[in-house]
Amino acid sequence: xxxxxxxxxxxxxxxxxxxxxxxxxxxxxxxxxxxxxxxxxxxxxxxxxxxxxxxxxxxxxxxxxxxxxxxxxxxxxxxxxxxxxxxxxxxxxxxxxxxxxxxxxxxxxxxxxxxxxxxxxxxxxxxxxxxxxxxxxxxxxxxxxxxxxxxxxxxxxxxxxxxxxxxxxxxxxxxxxxxxxxxxxxxxxxxxxxxxxxxxxxxxxxxxxxxxxxxxxxxxxxxxxxxxxxxxxxxxxxxxxxxxxxxxxxxxxxxxxxxxxxxxxxxxxxxxxxxxxxxxxxxxxxxxxxxxxxxxxxxx
Amino acid sequence: xxxxxxxxxxxxxxxxxxxxxxxxxxxxxxxxxxxxxxxxxxxxxxxxxxxxxxxxxxxxxxxxxxxxxxxxxxxxxxxxxxxxxxxxxxxxxxxxxxxxxxxxxxxxxxxxxxxxxxxxxxxxxxxxxxxxxxxxxxxxxxxxxxxxxxxxxxxxxxxxxxxxxxxxxxxxxxxxxxxxxxxxxxxxxxxxxxxxxxxxxxxxxxxxxxxxxxxxxxxxxxxxxxxxxxxxxxxxxxxxxxxxxxxxxxxxxxxxxxxxxxxxxxxxxxxxxxxxxxxxxxxxxxxxxxxxxxxxxxxxxxxxxxxxxxxxxxxxxxxxxxxxxxxxxxxxxxxxxxxxxxxxxxxxxx
Numbered sequence: 001x002x003x004x005x006x007x008x009x010x011x012x013x014x015x016x017x018x019x020x021x022x023x024x025x026x027x028x029x030x031x032x033x034x035x036x037x038x039x040x041x042x043x044x045x046x047x048x049x050x051x052x053x054x055x056x057x058x059x060x061x062x063x064x065x066x067x068x069x070x071x072x073x074x075x076x077x078x079x080x081x082x083x084x085x086x087x088x089x090x091x092x093x094x095x096x097x098x099x100x101x102x103x104x105x106x107x108x109x110x111x112x113x114x115x116x117x118x119x120x121x122x123x124x125x126x127x128x129x130x131x132x133x134x135x136x137x138x139x140x141x142x143x144x145x146x147x148x149x150x151x152x153x154x155x156x157x158x159x160x161x162x163x164x165x166x167x168x169x170x171x172x173x174x175x176x177x178x179x180x181x182x183x184x185x186x187x188x189x190x191x192x193x194x195x196x197x198x199x200x201x202x203x204x205x206x207x208x209x210x211x212x213x214x215x216x217x218x219x220x221x222x223x224x225x226x227x228x229x230x231x232x233x234x235x236x237x238x239x240x241x242x243x244x245x246x247x248x249x250x251x252x253x254x255x256x257x258x259x260x261x262x263x264x265x266x267x268x269x270x271x272x273x274x275x276x277x278x279x280x281x282x283x284x285x286x287x288x289x290x291x292x293x294x295x296x297x298x299x300x
Numbered sequence: 301x302x303x304x305x306x307x308x309x310x311x312x313x314x315x316x317x318x319x320x321x322x323x324x325x326x327x328x329x330x331x332x333x334x335x336x337x338x339x340x341x342x343x344x345x346x347x348x349x350x351x352x353x354x355x356x357x358x359x360x361x362x363x364x365x366x367x368x369x370x371x372x373x374x375x376x377x378x379x380x381x382x383x384x385x386x387x388x389x390x391x392x393x394x395x396x397x398x399x400x401x402x403x404x405x406x407x408x409x410x411x412x413x414x415x416x417x418x419x420x421x422x423x424x425x426x427x428x429x430x431x432x433x434x435x436x437x438x439x440x441x442x443x444x445x446x447x448x449x450x451x452x453x454x455x456x457x458x459x460x461x462x463x464x465x466x467x468x469x470x471x472x473x474x475x476x477x478x479x480x481x482x483x484x485x486x487x488x489x490x491x492x493x494x495x496x497x498x499x500x501x502x503x504x505x506x507x508x509x510x511x512x513x514x515x516x517x518x519x520x521x522x523x524x525x526x527x528x529x530x531x532x533x534x535x536x537x538x539x540x541x542x543x544x545x546x547x548x549x550x551x552x553x554x555x556x557x558x559x560x561x562x563x564x565x566x567x568x569x570x571x572x573x574x575x576x577x578x579x580x581x582x583x584x585x586x587x588x589x590x591x592x593x594x595x596x597x598x599x600x601x602x603x604x605x606x607x608x609x610x611x612x613x614x615x616x617x618x619x620x621x622x623x624x625x626x627x628x629x630x631x632x633x634x635x636x637x638x639x640x641x642x643x644x645x646x647x648x649x650x
Contacts (some may be wrong), residue, residue, distance in 0.1 A: 019409070199423060
């Protein structure tokens with residue numbers, strides 16, 4: 001750097017680019033609890049993907065429903081067996097595929113729809129914005145669980161894809177509000193006016209200058225929502241409206257163990273899987289929030 | 301003005317339809333800018349300078365509206381009649397704008413090189429490679445050392461002065477015919493201010509660009525402008541060549557602005573001020589909009605909205621004093637309206 005320059009870059013000079021995203025990642029990497037959450041989630045994801053290889057038994061096999069049912073935890077069955085003599089550990093491992101993918105895809109649907117809807121409302125503004133947000137208000141006024149149960153009841157024989165869609169399409173209202181607010185304020189940023197003054201099209205302004213301002217908060221909200229949706233799917237399944245037997249999800253495992261007096265280990269195992277996952281998700285979300293808030297707009 | 305007019309604004313009115321009533325932020329402004337000329341536009345905050353600038357490129361947002369009857373002729377077309385695609389072809393290409401806050405006018409998530417290159421990609425459909433090369437070339441032009449390295453940096457890694465240079469580079473990518481600079485030096489410290497003004501002047505000489513320099517700082521005007529427009533209450537209140545304005549200001553508001561300027565070599569206990577503040581644009585006073593703050597005001601000022609009186613060649617003023625000049629002598633009451641007299645120099649001259 002030519003040191004004779006009248007105004008130099010200041011103390012922030014670092015070799016290589018210090019993109020706000022990259023510095024956020026660096027902050028995140030220093031956050032131990034977030035990293036622990038990420039590690040747990042990564043491990044769970046690997047186990048879910050490799051389920052046929054890591055599960056000790058076939059999750060649907062019922063070797064002997066008379067003599068092998070309700071076996072308490074042993075070395076052969078670390079989490080015991082259920083009322084149909086199935087290995088609970090194997091069911092949890094296979095169940096993670098369902099629980100995690102339903103939650104992840106459900107949130108993906110919710111975030112996509114919510115971001116699109118909120119961005120349009122916030123960017124176009126005016127009467128359309130007012131109308132679109134009143135619609136969201138109306139939808140938000142219906143308790144989500146009620147909505148889920150109503151649709152799940154009417155929609156007999158819900159497939160997994162249907163469940164994903166259901167959870168996604170009932171989950172975007174909050175996201176759309178968040179995005180709309182962020183877009184409203186980002187639209188007033190001077191660099192957005194500057195981009196307009198340079199002749200950028202609406203599409204370009206939205207994608208290049210407004211959506212990047214929205215990504216961080218939405219990412220945090222989406223991460224938190226994953227934990228939420230995992231629990232919600234478990235609840236639906238527990239009520240018999242989500243994943244159908246003989247497929248396992250963590251919710252159905254908790255349901256299988258509802259006779260706690262006969263076998264406490266079934267519900268506890270399913271519940272523990274849920275708790276650990278949701279905890280990991282929340283740790284990661286908190287870390288993300290810290291990292292992204294601190295680094296989002298270094299100039300301010 | 302000997303130059304042919306590049307931009308002719310006539311009867312520009314930009315109103316904001318707010319809950320508190322109609323804010324007539326710009327109310328019948330007319331002016332021209334010649335090719336290669338620098339026009340200064342001065343006034344306090346709330347006088348309509350910035351809205352005038354935004355109106356030229358049609359950047360005024362809801363609830364603001366440019367009223368029918370306004371005309372902005374530029375290179376043979378009325379900018380107000382263009383469709384969306386048409387005005388986009390003008391923005392950043394034929395007319396570019398430099399904003400006040402170099403801290404916030406750059407997108408924090410893209411490198412400055414990307415942001416300069418974007419202009420070339422939008423208007424010249426340049427390839428990624430060509431646009432990047434152009435960006436580095438522009439950074440060189442605005443005097444940024446090690447431009448190829450700087451282009452890869454993010455706005456927060458540059459100082460305020462550097463960022464303002466980047467904004468100037470962005471404005472000049474397409475060699476526009478007119479650059480509108482809205483308080484480009486206000487956020488910078490004085491030494492950097494001087495450098496930026498020098499850079500603008502130098503680039504103007506080289507590229508033949510016209511500049512509309514919007515500022516509340518008469519010092520800036522004195523340095524760069526050849527002609528000055530003084531705005532008050534959404535109107536032009538005085539227009540003159542810069543030398544005329546500083547030596548023979550006519551409008552009491554202009555006088556007030558000149559006296560409010562701190563000067564080296566003039567010892568004062570406190571700076572002179574214009575009493576009061578700009579009234580809200582939803583409720584301009586009837587008659588003359590400056591009369592509440594004016595030491596000369598008499599009954600006619602409340603009754604009759606002053607037209608732009610011709611004072612001299614290229615010098616107009618929106619003040620009834622042009623009609624009744626004797627009143628200026630009888631009403632010397634306003635202390636800061638008097639020229640530099642011993643009375644205004646406290647502490648005495650040694």
